[in-house]
Every structure is written in C-alpha cells, then in structure tokens.
Amino acid sequence: xxxxxxxxxxxxxxxxxxxxxxxxxxxxxxxxxxxxxxxxxxxxxxxxxxxxxxxxxxxxxxxxxxxxxxxxxxxxxxxxxxxxxxxxxxxxxxxxxxxxxxxxxxxxxxxxxxxxxxxxxxxxxxxxxxxxxxxxxxxxxxxxxxxxxxxxxxxxxxxxxxxxxxxxxxxxxxxxxxxxxxxxxxxxxxxxxxxxxxxxxxxxxxxxxxxxxxxxxxxxxxxxxxxxxxxxxxxxxxxxxxxxxxxxxxxxxxxxxxxxxxxxxxxxxxxxxxxxxxxxxxxxxxxxxxxxxxxxxxxxxxxxxxxxxxxxxxxxxxxxxxxxxxxxxxxxxxxxxxxxxxxxxxxxxxxxxxxxxxxxxxxxxxxxxxxxxxxxxxxxxxxxxxxxxxxxxxxxxxxxxxxxxxxxxxxxxxxxxxxxxxxxxxxxxxxxxxxxxxxxxxxxxxxxxxxxxxxxxxxxxxxxxxxxxxxxxxxxxxxxxxxxxxxxxxxxxxxxxxxxxxxxxxxxxxxxxxxxxxxxxxxxxxxxxxxxxxxxxxxxxxxxxxxxxxxxxxxxxxxxxxxxxxxxxxxxxxxxxxxxxxxxxxxxxxxxxxxxxxxxxxxxxxxxxxxxxxxxxxxxxxxxxxxxxxxxxxxxxxxxxxxxxxxxxxxxxxxxxxxxxxxxxxxxxxxxxxxxxxxxxxxxxxxxxxxxxxxxxxxxxxxxxxxxxxxxxxxxxxxxxxxxxx
Numbered sequence: 001x002x003x004x005x006x007x008x009x010x011x012x013x014x015x016x017x018x019x020x021x022x023x024x025x026x027x028x029x030x031x032x033x034x035x036x037x038x039x040x041x042x043x044x045x046x047x048x049x050x051x052x053x054x055x056x057x058x059x060x061x062x063x064x065x066x067x068x069x070x071x072x073x074x075x076x077x078x079x080x081x082x083x084x085x086x087x088x089x090x091x092x093x094x095x096x097x098x099x100x101x102x103x104x105x106x107x108x109x110x111x112x113x114x115x116x117x118x119x120x121x122x123x124x125x126x127x128x129x130x131x132x133x134x135x136x137x138x139x140x141x142x143x144x145x146x147x148x149x150x151x152x153x154x155x156x157x158x159x160x161x162x163x164x165x166x167x168x169x170x171x172x173x174x175x176x177x178x179x180x181x182x183x184x185x186x187x188x189x190x191x192x193x194x195x196x197x198x199x200x201x202x203x204x205x206x207x208x209x210x211x212x213x214x215x216x217x218x219x220x221x222x223x224x225x226x227x228x229x230x231x232x233x234x235x236x237x238x239x240x241x242x243x244x245x246x247x248x249x250x251x252x253x254x255x256x257x258x259x260x261x262x263x264x265x266x267x268x269x270x271x272x273x274x275x276x277x278x279x280x281x282x283x284x285x286x287x288x289x290x291x292x293x294x295x296x297x298x299x300x301x302x303x304x305x306x307x308x309x310x311x312x313x314x315x316x317x318x319x320x321x322x323x324x325x326x327x328x329x330x331x332x333x334x335x336x337x338x339x340x341x342x343x344x345x346x347x348x349x350x351x352x353x354x355x356x357x358x359x360x361x362x363x364x365x366x367x368x369x370x371x372x373x374x375x376x377x378x379x380x381x382x383x384x385x386x387x388x389x390x391x392x393x394x395x396x397x398x399x400x401x402x403x404x405x406x407x408x409x410x411x412x413x414x415x416x417x418x419x420x421x422x423x424x425x426x427x428x429x430x431x432x433x434x435x436x437x438x439x440x441x442x443x444x445x446x447x448x449x450x451x452x453x454x455x456x457x458x459x460x461x462x463x464x465x466x467x468x469x470x471x472x473x474x475x476x477x478x479x480x481x482x483x484x485x486x487x488x489x490x491x492x493x494x495x496x497x498x499x500x501x502x503x504x505x506x507x508x509x510x511x512x513x514x515x516x517x518x519x520x521x522x523x524x525x526x527x528x529x530x531x532x533x534x535x536x537x538x539x540x541x542x543x544x545x546x547x548x549x550x551x552x553x554x555x556x557x558x559x560x561x562x563x564x565x566x567x568x569x570x571x572x573x574x575x576x577x578x579x580x581x582x583x584x585x586x587x588x589x590x591x592x593x594x595x596x597x598x599x600x601x602x603x604x605x606x607x608x609x610x611x612x613x614x615x616x617x618x619x620x621x622x623x624x625x626x627x628x629x630x631x632x633x634x635x636x637x638x639x640x641x642x643x644x645x646x647x648x649x650x651x652x653x654x655x656x657x658x659x660x661x662x663x664x665x666x667x668x669x670x671x672x673x674x675x676x677x678x679x680x681x682x683x684x685x686x687x688x689x690x691x692x693x694x695x696x697x698x699x700x701x702x703x704x705x706x707x708x709x710x711x712x713x714x715x716x717x718x719x720x721x722x723x724x725x726x
Contacts, residue, residue, distance in 0.1 A: 043178030170199025235367030525645020563644030
C-alpha cells in the first residue's frame with residue numbers, strides 16, 4: 001500500500017518549485033523573525049580542519065573560551081565560558097537565554113555548522129542549555145555561497161569592500177591559545193584571553209554587517225539548506241575495520257616500492273624535488289604545454305601525459321557513467337623513466353590519503369558528518385568536504401568479464417564484495433595476486449568504506465545523461481533528447497560511427513570514447529582546439545574539428561542558437577541595465593549582481609557584472625559587446641569573461657541540480673533518509689525491508705510541471721546494496 005499511494009499523496013510535486021519538504025513545516029523568512037547572531041571561540045587538541053566541526057565538538061579536550069552574541073542587531077556582548085552554566089547566571093546571559101527558548105528567534109552565524117555543533121555537544125550536553133532546531137538557524141556563509149562569493153569570512157569582506165574587516169591577528173592569537181609552547185605548557189596569560197574576547201566582539205560586528213549586506217536565502221532555498229543540514233548531521237557510516245585493513249595494505253605495499261624507487265634513482269624520498277632534476281638529467285621526454293614549452297612540473301596532469309593514462313581522481317561528465325573507462329594509448333617511454341614515475345604516481349596519490357581522513361573525521365558513533373558544502377560547486381550543487389566524497393577516484397581495475405565473437409577480452413568493473421574481502425585479509429600480497437598493484441586496488445575501493453547502518457541498505461540513484469538531455473530540451477531538440485535516453489550507450493557508438501566513417505562498437509575503446517565525449521562534451525560550446533587537446537591529441541586537428549562539427553551541424557543543430565541567445569540576453573542586460581529573456585531564461589540586474597532566473601524560479605547570481613568589448617576568438621578585428629563578472633575559481637578570486645557556452649552550462653547544471661533536489665524532497669517525504677549526494681546521485685540509508693531501486697527511480701523521476709513542460713526525459717540508474725559503489 002505504501003508504494004501504491006505515495007505518488008497520489010504528493011500532488012504538490014506537480015506544480016513548480018516546492019516551498020516545503022516536511023509535513024506541516026514552512027520556513028519563515030528572516031524578515032518575519034527576530035534574530036540572535038552568535039560566535040564561539042574555542043580551544044582543543046583536535047584539529048578542526050581535519051576532523052570537522054562535529055567530531056571536533058565531541059572531542060574531550062574541546063572547551064569554549066567565550067561566546068559573543070548580538071540580539072536583533074544590538075552591540076556585541078562577549079561572555080566567558082564560566083558564565084554559560086544554564087540557569088545560574090541569568091543576570092549575565094538573560095537575553096541569550098530568552099532568545100534560546102523563544103521559537104520566533106532565529107540564530108545566525110557564519111558557517112553555522114560549527115556554532116551548531118558546539119551548541120549541541122557542549123552548551124546542551126555539558127552546560128544544560130535547550131537545543132535549537134535546524135529550522136531556527138541561518139548561515140550567512142550559505143548566502144555567500146548561493147550568491148557566488150568566497151566562503152571564507154576575511155575574503156568575502158574584502159570582495160564586498162566592507163568597512164569592517166576580519167581581525168586576522170586575533171585569529172592567530174585564538175589558535176595559539178589552544179596549543180602548547182616549546183616547553184609543553186599552555187600560556188594562559190590573561191592579556192591574551194582578553195585579546196580573544198576583543199577578537200570575538202570584532203567578529204560579531206563584521207558578521208552582523210555582512211548579514212545585513214547579503215541578506216537571506218529566500219524561502220525555497222532555505223528549505224534546501226535545512227535539508228542540507230539534516231543530511232550533514234545524519235552523516236554516513238564508515239566501516240572502520242575496512243579502513244584499517246586498507247591502510248595496512250597501503251603501508252605494507254609502499255615499503256618495497258620506496259626501496260625500488262631508491263634503487264632506480266638513488267633518491268630516498270619519492271616526492272623529493274630532486275626527482276625532477278634526475279629526470280631532466282636522464283633526458284626524460286617531458287610533454288609540452290599549449291605554448292609548446294616543456295612541462296616539467298610533475299603535476300598530476302603532466303605525469304598522466306608521460307604515462308599515457310588518465311588522472312584517476314578526475315570526475316567529469318564524459319566519463320561518469322561507465323565502470324571502466326579506457327586509458328589513452330601509452331607512449332613509448334623507457335622503463336628507466338616509466339617505473340619511477342609509476343611509483344611516484346601510486347605513492348603520491350591524494351586518494352589514498354582519504355584513509356587517514358576517514359579515521360580522523362569519524363565520530364564517536366561511527367559516522368562521518370559534515371561531508372557536504374551547500375552550494376559549494378557549480379550553480380547550486382554540493383561540494384565535498386573532509387573525505388571529499390565528490391572526488392573519489394574512478395575504479396581503474398580491469399576485470400576480464402568474457403570474450404567477444406573474435407576472442408578479444410571484454411572488461412568490466414570489479415566486484416565490490418570480492419575486492420572488499422581481499423582487502424579485509426590485510427594481506428598486500430594476496431590483494432596483488434587478485435587485483436594487481438595493492439595501492440591501486442585500495443584506491444579503486446575507497447568508496448566501499450561507506451556502508452549502510454545496521455539492518456539497513458544503501459539505496460542510490462543517478463540521473464542518466466542528465467546534462468546532455470537538458471541542454472537539448474532547452475534548445476528545443478526534444479526528439480534528439482528522447483533518442484539519447486532510449487538508445488543508451490548506443491548513441492555514443494552511433495556518433496563515433498559518423499565521425500570515423502566505419503562501424504564502431506563499444507569494445508573499440510578509443511572510437512567509443514571519442515563518440516561519447518562528442519555527445520556529452522560539446523553541448524557547452526567546446527571548440528575544436530579544446531576537443532583536440534582533451535580527447536584526441538594524437539589525431540590531426542581536422543579530426544577534432546569533424547567531431548565538433550558533427551555535434552553542432554547534425555546531431556544537435558538547435559543548440560548553438562541557444563548559446564548565442566543566452567549570451568545576447570545576458571550581455572544586453574548588463575549593457576542596457578534592463579531585463580532581457582531568452583528561451584525562458586530571464587536576466588536582471590539586482591543590487592550588484594546579474595541574476596539569471598531558471599525554469600524552476602530559482603536564481604543564479606553573477607557578482608559585479610561589467611560591460612566590456614571583446615575580440616572574437618576567430619577574428620581579432622571582430623570586436624563585440626560582452627561582459628565580465630567576479631567569481632571564485634581554482635582557489636582565486638578572479639574576473640571571468642562570460643560567453644554563451646558558459647552561461648548555457650550554468651543553466652543546465654542548475655536545472656539538473658533542481659531536478660536532483662526535487663527527487664531528494666520526494667525521498668524525504670517517503671521516509672527514505674538521505675545520507676549523501678554526489679554530483680547527480682542521491683544515496684539513502686533505509687531499512688532493508690524498504691530498500692527498493694525501482695521506487696527510488698520513480699521518486700527521482702517524478703518531476704514538477706516545469707520539467708515536463710520542457711519535455712526533459714528523465715531516467716535514473718538505481719541500485720541497492722550494503723556498501724557504496726560506483
């Protein structure tokens with residue numbers, strides 16, 4: 001009965017965006033509520049950055065130094081820890097006590113996950129204060145994320161040119177207060193403690209100004225953020241016995257590799273800068289960059305080029321669907337260079353460092369919390385934190401699954417339970433016998449450390465080719481989008497056949513990959529130069545141009561006009577300072593931002609848009625109106641030159657995110673608790689009797705009217721099991 005009536009109850013899902021996700025609760029806007037802005041300063045032997053806020057707050061050495069607060073915008077008040085015993089110092093903290101018990105007061109902080117964790121694990125459990133539910137918290141950092149601003153307080157204050165700035169010296173003093181000096185003692189100088197109180201008061205002041213500047217999320221996004229907080233606080237179960245076994249295998253397998261590296265190069269440390277000098281002296285054929293200069297950086301990309309493979313930590317749309325992704329043909333590289341480089345790549349991989357992170361951030365109850373950053377990636381998607389679930393390495397193990405009619409080996413991904421069983425033996429040589437290089441095997445199985453809770457199963461679903469079909473449907477190519485879903489991977493072989501001029505099947509890995517990347521990679525105005533560099537560098541440039549032309553002129557001729565229309569509408573909005581619309585997407589200038597209203601009604605935000613004139617890539621003398629905006633990219637705050645493909649990609653990824661959020665709300669209403677989301681995938685932890693891949697697929701694909709009006713075909717690949725897998 002549960003499954004047959006669920007869809008009948010959710011009639012509200014058929015009309016536009018949702019304003020609520022849990023029965024009986026509608027989020028109030030900040031303007032309807034009073035507020036208390038708070039900020040804790042603390043000390044601990046636990047490393048906050050490595051452990052995360054929740055585990056940090058649980059640590060027995062974590063203590064509150066003081067709390068600063070402002071009620072309804074009043075001047076900041078700072079109280080030391082000795083004043084915080086609930087009910088004993090009413091004359092000191094009376095206003096804070098009143099705020100805590102008043103359901104109409106919302107608590108505000110910058111990165112409130114920290115303040116919330118300290119409140120619940122220390123203020124409530126140790127000092128006896130009442131809990132404050134998630135619905136009564138607001139995160140100023142979340143608004144900054146939504147509006148395309150940096151996520152660190154000192155950076156966003158500078159970007160917005162606020163009059164008050166972050167007290168960086170006070171930050172250093174506070175961090176140093178919790179550390180021992182060279183003699184192993186704590187320095188409890190009262191002057192330093194007063195300095196911390198002053199720093200806390202300063203933070204309250206600038207956070208209050210920032211809150212007034214960026215304001216709120218809006219009711220719809222506020223509910224998404226509340227769901228985000230719920231997911232982050234549930235956390236995921238980690239199989240710590242598996243993590244420990246995997247770490248032992250890596251440690252044991254590393255020892256002979258270090259010895260082999262030393263014997264080959266004469267260098268003791270694998271990551272030593274001397275290795276680059278050794279390679280140069282040996283005449284290693286380093287790759288060249290786009291300008292034709294030798295790339296001797298030994299970056300992940302450089303080493304991948306030398307070895308002729310791919311970066312196993314990179315996740316991209318073009319290779320996110322198959323368990324096994326073909327490697328580029330290996331160049332003829334002497335063993336004298338190749339083997340040391342292979343060892344360096346294995347031992348220097350950031351992926352296996354996740355094992356130590358898992359051990360550090362796992363809480364007392366076996367769960368890792370705070371793994372997601374709201375609006376941290378792309379136009380609204382979640383980014384990973386701590387153990388970074390968004391960038392688990394792709395499985396690289398190649399398992400022979402059979403043979404084709406000509407006797408050629410066919411490969412598939414590894415069997416999850418078989419790999420887990422091998423790693424649980426804690427025997428590196430056994431893993432080597434079964435799967436090859438043990439450290440590579442562990443890296444391929446890192447995601448298997450995430451498990452379902454007791455008597456539960458993980459239930460995971462991932463939208464199929466979602467960005468590809470959204471861009472087609474926005475452009476009006478509905479029949480092509482439908483064909484993409486109906487054909488499945490056959491659409492890639494069909495495209496490859498047209499590019500290469502002869503029949504291609506899935507076992508022809510290079511041809512298949514080129515066809516796949518043409519379908520998935522060319523929807524956002526990727527030109528022939530980039531396509532050539534990224535997907536077929538060993539082919540003539542004309543070959544890359546043919547692949548791009550095949551997409552633009554025959555596969556999806558409706559898409560290029562979409563790029564041009566969005567670019568024209570956005571550019572005219574910035575230049576003319578009036579609103580323009582194209583393909584149902586509306587651009588408007590609002591309070592220092594260019595906003596983009598999506599089909600869902602949600603907005604994207606581009607900060608500080610400025611009109612410029614720009615030469616076209618194909619003709620330096622063709623100067624046209626354009627615009628730039630500021631954004632946080634690759635660890636830097638920089639000016640970004642907008643163009644049609646980029647604007648289209650933003651709209652498409654944002655729409656995919658809205659579709660994912662819709663499915664997430666469906667799961668929550670049906671009693672299927674979400675514990676993680678990775679790219680376009682949702683992962684639930686449900687009682688084993690409720691786990692149902694087909695039901696999850698229905699919940700993900702049950703979309704509101706605006707999606708159906710765009711004729712976006714939805715399909716989700718779902719599975720159920722005890723461990724997380726790709």
